[in-house]
Amino acid sequence: MWKQFSLVFFVVFGCYMGVNSNPQPLKHLTNELEVHVPASTVWEIYRNLGLLKLAVQQNLIQSVRVLKGHGGVGTVVNVTFLPGNSSYTEKFTVIDDQKRMKVTQGLKGDCLAIGCSVQIIQFDITEKSDNSSVIKSEIAYAVKKGFEAKNPKPSIQLVAALAQLVKNFLENKNHA
Template sequence: MFGQLEHELELHVPASEAWDLFGTLAIGKVVEEEMPERFQKVELIEGDGGVGTILKLTFTPGLPGPTGLKEKFTKIDNEKHIKEVEVVEGGCLDLGFTLFRVRMEVIEKGKDSSIIKTTLEYEVKEEEAANVALASIQQLAEIVEVGKNYLNRNKDAKEVK
């Protein structure tokens, strides 16, 4: 069973600034610092932020479900501002999913405005179809919101100088 969920959020920064956060390892650092209720640790296991990079995400103890996951950067297009990441170990893969892919695309809207479109694609084994309810865009939407707030704070700090 295949599914897809999408979320879009307008950012009040140029696409290049948004990409500097969402298209790199920087978003992992921001998530670890600003979402301790969800993420205990985000570790770089392999790579430098390019295709093939592997991150290990450890969830905060006490949360329901898996304790963590490893994700691999499978596509990075710096021209089109598209990054794709797939879960390669743990997370939803432990619950019968055979694919759990996140695509982040930063779309230029104007000189000082952009949109981040987040897409979640998943496949789940037929015998585990009941677990489809676990596929949610909510956590990704929260990560994007945290990123937006981070960008806004840094933009305000730059304007003050």
């Protein structure tokens, strides 16, 4: 009886986890930008909802709705892009204060709407010196089977624009 249960459990678990599927390899898009402020200052904007709120204030995105959470791991947000005709929903999956790393997983919209099966965005804030840091933004994604010819992919331009926005905001704030 136990062997039958174990076999059934592993078959069901394997199907659930996609063992029988052939997952597509992740592709990566990366942007790096040096900022002339301490990494801890940059991290304070990136670590929770601050980045998205700043993007709305500076008219880089139209709006942000928090669907679940308060800015920590597990928070789900819906971002509406300008001019307001498309949106993207993501979940904060990792916020590591020691490594200054934040990871989000796309749930709906952006390249997921045009043929990607996975979209993961990772932000790393690295200290370069006491008054200088690097914002590394990376998008990892996979294309669904049958969509390879269309070559769907997310745009690195928005995360690059977010990094530039943070750079301008913080450097101008420090010189004010």
